[in-house]
Amino acid sequence: xxxxxxxxxLFRLGIASLIGAIAWHILVGxxxxxxxxxxxALALQTKSIINGEQEIEQHADELSSxxxxxxxxxxxxxxxxxxxxxSKAHQILQNSAESxxxxxxxxxxxxxxxxxxxxxxxxxxxxxxxxxxRLECSGSFGNLVGFxxxxxxxxxxxxxxxxxxxxxxxxxxRMSIQVSIYQLLEAPELFFKSFKEPELGMTxxxxxxxxx
Amino acid sequence: xxAEQLVLNPDQWAAFWEEGLIGLDQPLRQLMSRFSSRNSxxxxxxxxxxTATTQVHRFDLNxxxxxxxxxxxxRDAVGFGDPVETCVFVHGKKRGKSVxxxxxxxxxxxxxxxxxxxxxxxxxxxxxxxxxxxxxxxxALMAQDVEPRTAIFYLGANISVMAxxxxxxxxxxxxxxxxxxxxxECYLRMLSDGMEEASLQENQxxxxxxxxxxxxxxxxxxFEHGVPVGRAKVDGVELQSEVMPMLAPVLQxxxxxxxxxxxFGLHGESMPERLMVCGPGxxxxxxxxxxxxxxxxxxxxxxxxxxxxxxxxxxxGTLEHSIITTNSYPDGLLPDIAHDANMQQFLSxxxxxxxxxxxxxxxxxxxxxxVRCEQIDYLINNDQRRLNVVNEFHDQRNEAIxxxxxxxxxxxxxxxxxxxxxxxxxxxxxxxTIKPESIRIHELRGNIKNGVSILEISxxxxxxxxxxxxxxxxxxxxxxxxxxxxxxxxxGGTSRVSIxxxxxxxxxxxxxxxxTALLSYQQLAHLKExxxxxxxTP
Numbered sequence: 001x002x003x004x005x006x007x008x009x010l011f012r013l014g015i016a017s018l019i020g021a022i023a024w025h026i027l028v029g030x031x032x033x034x035x036x037x038x039x040x041a042l043a044l045q046t047k048s049i050i051n052g053e054q055e056i057e058q059h060a061d062e063l064s065s066x067x068x069x070x071x072x073x074x075x076x077x078x079x080x081x082x083x084x085x086x087s088k089a090h091q092i093l094q095n096s097a098e099s100x101x102x103x104x105x106x107x108x109x110x111x112x113x114x115x116x117x118x119x120x121x122x123x124x125x126x127x128x129x130x131x132x133x134r135l136e137c138s139g140s141f142g143n144l145v146g147f148x149x150x151x152x153x154x155x156x157x158x159x160x161x162x163x164x165x166x167x168x169x170x171x172x173x174r175m176s177i178q179v180s181i182y183q184l185l186e187a188p189e190l191f192f193k194s195f196k197e198p199e200l201g202m203t204x205x206x207x208x209x210x211x212x
Numbered sequence: 213x214x215a216e217q218l219v220l221n222p223d224q225w226a227a228f229w230e231e232g233l234i235g236l237d238q239p240l241r242q243l244m245s246r247f248s249s250r251n252s253x254x255x256x257x258x259x260x261x262x263t264a265t266t267q268v269h270r271f272d273l274n275x276x277x278x279x280x281x282x283x284x285x286x287r288d289a290v291g292f293g294d295p296v297e298t299c300v301f302v303h304g305k306k307r308g309k310s311v312x313x314x315x316x317x318x319x320x321x322x323x324x325x326x327x328x329x330x331x332x333x334x335x336x337x338x339x340x341x342x343x344x345x346x347x348x349x350x351x352a353l354m355a356q357d358v359e360p361r362t363a364i365f366y367l368g369a370n371i372s373v374m375a376x377x378x379x380x381x382x383x384x385x386x387x388x389x390x391x392x393x394x395x396x397e398c399y400l401r402m403l404s405d406g407m408e409e410a411s412l413q414e415n416q417x418x419x420x421x422x423x424x425x426x427x428x429x430x431x432x433x434x435f436e437h438g439v440p441v442g443r444a445k446v447d448g449v450e451l452q453s454e455v456m457p458m459l460a461p462v463l464q465x466x467x468x469x470x471x472x473x474x475x476f477g478l479h480g481e482s483m484p485e486r487l488m489v490c491g492p493g494x495x496x497x498x499x500x501x502x503x504x505x506x507x508x509x510x511x512x513x514x515x516x517x518x519x520x521x522x523x524x525x526x527x528x529g530t531l532e533h534s535i536i537t538t539n540s541y542p543d544g545l546l547p548d549i550a551h552d553a554n555m556q557q558f559l560s561x562x563x564x565x566x567x568x569x570x571x572x573x574x575x576x577x578x579x580x581x582x583v584r585c586e587q588i589d590y591l592i593n594n595d596q597r598r599l600n601v602v603n604e605f606h607d608q609r610n611e612a613i614x615x616x617x618x619x620x621x622x623x624x625x626x627x628x629x630x631x632x633x634x635x636x637x638x639x640x641x642x643x644x645t646i647k648p649e650s651i652r653i654h655e656l657r658g659n660i661k662n663g664v665s666i667l668e669i670s671x672x673x674x675x676x677x678x679x680x681x682x683x684x685x686x687x688x689x690x691x692x693x694x695x696x697x698x699x700x701x702x703x704g705g706t707s708r709v710s711i712x713x714x715x716x717x718x719x720x721x722x723x724x725x726x727x728t729a730l731l732s733y734q735q736l737a738h739l740k741e742x743x744x745x746x747x748x749t750p
Binding site: 002005008009012013016020023024027028031032034035038039041042045046048049052053055056059060063066067070073074076077080081115116117119121126128130141142144145146148149152153157159160161162163164165166167180182184187188190191194195 | 552556563566588592622636660733
């Protein structure tokens with residue numbers, strides 16, 4: 001064969017092979033990669049579905065009850081750690097004492113403070129407000145006990161730090177009491193928005209609208 | 213079949229050859245334009261060439277080896293510069309001990325000129341066959357087919373061939389470079405002598421080729437009147453006296469060549485008894501009679517000679533007609549550039565076919581992969597609803613874990629500040645019932661010291677006697693200890709005090725440690741970050 005023809009043929013063969021290889025790589029190669037990716041995705045999805053369905057079968061009830069419990073706990077915390085203004089706390093204390101038939105002679109704020117915690121997960125902040133009051137009142141011993149019971153078991157978190165009861169007569173006594181009231185001032189958004197039930201009508205701050 | 217012919221002036225041929233046949237481009241293009249097919253079809257060119265070399269050899273070999281041996285023989289004569297081709301005369305499957313091989317060659321430049329001419333006229337050249345090779349091939353085929361002991365005298369236009377086969381094995385074949393055209397030239401000379409100058413001038417004015425026209429007229433006359441044997445006149449000319457003297461030497465040459473060929477060419481093989489005149493020249497009237505007068509063999513004419521049309525292009529009986537109606541015509545020659553072009557074309561076609569196959573494979577693989585992708589995609593989409601359910605479940609779980617962690621953090625913060633809730637009111641509310649009548653309480657103090665809730669009760673036990681007071685105080689302490697929310701009762705101190713005439717009482721101070729209850733959510737403060745057992749939920 002003529003050497004020039006041979007060279008020309010080999011050159012064209014090389015070019016054709018190169019074009020063929022490039023075309024193969026671009027068209028089929030990309031498709032094959034896509035196919036492999038899809039196959040992997042399908043295998044992963046199938047495995048994920050099977051495992052997930054097993055999890056659902058085993059833990060759906062457990063998760064559901066956990067969510068219910070968390071909802072209840074959150075509602076309790078939102079109520080118990082309500083964001084109250086200091087003036088309102090003062091008013092509530094006085095009203096509560098008077099509602100138990102006591103004569104309030106003095107309500108005095110002693111200390112206002114805030115404790116906070118930074119969450120490591122998302123660097124969000126939780127703030128707990130602490131308001132300490134001294135209250136002096138008088139009335140029957142039974143009413144005093146009732147007032148103390150109301151502070152202990154009321155819907156807001158109040159801790160009795162100290163008290164002193166001195167009988168004044170057979171039917172009455174005087175009480176001086178120091179109470180700390182705790183309020184949740186700030187919490188991560190997640191706390192309020194997770195599994196939110198719209199009918200609750202909660203504010204982002206966590207307080208119940210009808211109580212503020 | 214469509215056949216076209218164009219008569220050219222033979223006087224100009226030498227000039228055309230010198231110019232590389234460029235002068236014939238236009239006539240050939242015009243001729244080709246008469247064909248209805250516009251495609252470039254493969255063509256075989258049969259040409260008369262004085263430079264073609266032919267040799268006939270007999271080898272006691274098989275056909276393939278005979279071809280090679282023949283090629284070697286002719287290479288001794290023509291060298292290695294010119295192309296060589298071979299043709300073996302084997303009749304069907306019959307094969308004798310020896311094979312008669314026709315080897316032929318042509319000068320490379322001649323072939324290149326012909327090839328270039330045809331290429332310029334957009335004709336795809338398949339092969340170039342010298343006229344004598346084509347005639348010898350045709351004569352050999354005829355010799356193999358005739359009845360036994362019959363030789364062939366093939367009278368072509370420019371070539372004549374003598375061939376003889378015994379039992380279909382060609383024993384002798386020889387060509388001579390004269391044909392019936394040499395007889396036609398005699399008529400041409402007669403016509404040229406008799407033609408008036410004015411007639412020639414008129415023809416030239418009309419742009420016609422006078423020589424070619426007269427030549428074809430002479431050929432027609434040859435096949436019409438043949439070898440004149442009587443005193444017949446044509447246009448007032450007595451042919452026997454005018455033409456026969458010119459024909460006689462040519463006919464004599466034919467006869468001498470025939471006799472010499474069979475006398476010296478058979479090498480001991482038995483002489484043929486009959487000679488059959490065939491080919492286009494066999495239709496020349498009285499040709500067999502003339503030959504029979506000089507040859508000592510029984511002369512026969514080709515039975516089909518009467519139906520021959522030798523003056524027509526591809527007419528029956530012509531060499532061209534014989535070539536296209538047989539399957540075993542010679543391979544023909546091609547110049548090196550044609551072989552290169554054919555090779556290049558073959559390689560290009562191979563490359564194109566390969567590329568097409570690769571393209572088909574590419575398309576097939578692409579389609580197959582695409583279909584598989586679609587199938588997998590369909591499966592993925594088909595499971596999407598189930599996956600959504602699982603993902604929704606996982607989202608809920610993660611959200612629950614997040615909420616649990618927040619609740620845990622808030623609870624931890626509350627626990628850091630509130631150690632627990634002491635139900636002071638429980639004990640205070642029951643003091644009146646658990647206190648004996650003699651016990652009087654002067655003061656109640658509640659404090660939380662070091663996380664312990666202590667109710668400090670100050671009072672006095674005033675019974676009728678000291679002993680009784682002590683007993684009542686003990687009873688009071690015991691009842692306090694038995695109280696549900698009491699953790700421990702300690703005495704802060706007692707003292708004996710007079711409360712009147714000969715009346716004594718016990719003054720006391722008691723420290724009652726009360727149990728502290730954790731808030732319901734304070735227990736959650738123990739949940740640590742990252743704990744996901746029990747779903748990280750409380």
